[in-house]
Amino acid sequence: TLIPATLIPGDGIGPEIVDAVVAVLDALGAPFAFDTQDAGMAGIEAAGDPLPQATLDSIARTGLALKGPLTTPSGGGYRSVNVRLREAFKLYANVRPARSLIPGGRFENIDLVLLRENLEGYYVAHEHFIPVGDDPKAVAVSQGVTTRIGCERIVRYAFEYAVANGRKKVTLVHKANILKAITGLFLEIGRNIAREYEGRVAVDERIVDACAMQLVMNPWQFDVIVTTNLFGDILSDQIAGLVGGLGMAPGANIGEKAAIFEAVHGSAPDIAGKGIANPLALLMAAGLMLEHVGRQDLAAKLKVAIDRTLNEDRVRTGDLGGKATTRELTAALIARLH
Numbered sequence: 001t002l003i004p005a006t007l008i009p010g011d012g013i014g015p016e017i018v019d020a021v022v023a024v025l026d027a028l029g030a031p032f033a034f035d036t037q038d039a040g041m042a043g044i045e046a047a048g049d050p051l052p053q054a055t056l057d058s059i060a061r062t063g064l065a066l067k068g069p070l071t072t073p074s075g076g077g078y079r080s081v082n083v084r085l086r087e088a089f090k091l092y093a094n095v096r097p098a099r100s101l102i103p104g105g106r107f108e109n110i111d112l113v114l115l116r117e118n119l120e121g122y123y124v125a126h127e128h129f130i131p132v133g134d135d136p137k138a139v140a141v142s143q144g145v146t147t148r149i150g151c152e153r154i155v156r157y158a159f160e161y162a163v164a165n166g167r168k169k170v171t172l173v174h175k176a177n178i179l180k181a182i183t184g185l186f187l188e189i190g191r192n193i194a195r196e197y198e199g200r201v202a203v204d205e206r207i208v209d210a211c212a213m214q215l216v217m218n219p220w221q222f223d224v225i226v227t228t229n230l231f232g233d234i235l236s237d238q239i240a241g242l243v244g245g246l247g248m249a250p251g252a253n254i255g256e257k258a259a260i261f262e263a264v265h266g267s268a269p270d271i272a273g274k275g276i277a278n279p280l281a282l283l284m285a286a287g288l289m290l291e292h293v294g295r296q297d298l299a300a301k302l303k304v305a306i307d308r309t310l311n312e313d314r315v316r317t318g319d320l321g322g323k324a325t326t327r328e329l330t331a332a333l334i335a336r337l338h
């Protein structure tokens with residue numbers, strides 16, 4: 001039986017890499033029945049809104065979406081579509097795996113996962129300026145928020161993720177020495193929940209700045225990292241950098257009401273329409289979507305096809321130092337699957 005899912009081609013290179021991914025998923029025999037919907041600039045053109053109601057309705061119905069990158073229109077007062085999606089579907093966990101696929105890079109044999117809390121912290125944007133004299137922006141104030149429920153939800157997700165994926169250790173990343181309330185609460189709750197998993201998953205903790213340094217000095221010491229929103233935003237791009245950059249970084253946004261899968265990169269306007277975009281980040285996001293619906297078998301098959309295409313066939317796009325076009329890489333992946 002087919003699983004209904006929303007498909008958002010998105011902007012810039014979005015439609016090119018979405019086409020590639022859909023073709024590979026077909027060859028793989030993935031069980032998705034896609035409902036294609038607009039968002040981003042395409043949404044503005046079709047419905048006057050970068051996040052049209054029809055798109056929201058579709059995701060509400062399917063609870064599952066594969067999303068191409070969206071161009072955030074500058075000016076015009078649109079709120080970020082990604083933030084709206086996170087709020088609408090309470091997408092509290094951002095899952096960012098980083099696995100090195102090509103030998104000879106900066107680091108080899110990296111296989112770690114960062115789980116970022118997606119709804120709280122400093123991203124609630126309770127911000128304002130305080131004027132002094134004739135300077136309206138003399139002082140800027142920002143308040144962050146973390147809740148017991150929010151911390152429990154993300155930390156529990158991290159430990160359950162570790163158990164489900166055979167991972168050995170969860171590292172709690174915080175700054176509780178300075179931000180004693182907003183990240184102290186996260187650490188306290190993290191330590192409590194860790195006790196429930198004693199003997200099954202090890203727990204470890206790091207202060208965020210030290211963690212950033214150690215990720216570069218010795219990334220192999222980490223397994224699953226769980227952290228608050230702002231720290232997670234920064235560290236998740238850092239771990240993408242450990243494994244070859246944005247073209248190789250998938251992400252999943254997991255919530256109570258839906259799960260949305262996407263590449264970490266944006267719409268890449270500089271290469272859009274040239275047919276040279278790397279579809280692998282979005283393809284790996286589709287792999288996470290297969291795991292999410294319980295098709296670990298197909299996700300594993302996909303991983304093998306990607307590894308062999310890159311390393312045995314040596315078909316790689318320009319961002320990975322190769323010469324292949326999006327279509328050539330897609331054809332090579334499909335040939336590997338057949």
Ligand code: NAI
Nearest residue numbers: 069070071072246247264265266267268270271277278319
């Ligand atoms: P970007 O990620 O689109 O591009 C950064 C650089 O990486 C560019 O040189 C681009 O050519 C390259 N690149 C990105 N993806 C690639 C791929 N798959 N294959 C080969 N090269 C790739 O970031 P940028 O330029 O800052 O943002 C462009 C637009 O994307 C903006 O409107 C931004 O708001 C939006 N954006 C959307 C995101 C989303 O929808 N999740 C995430 C990040 C940015």
Ligand code: MG
Nearest residue numbers: 233234236237
């Ligand atoms: Mg970010």
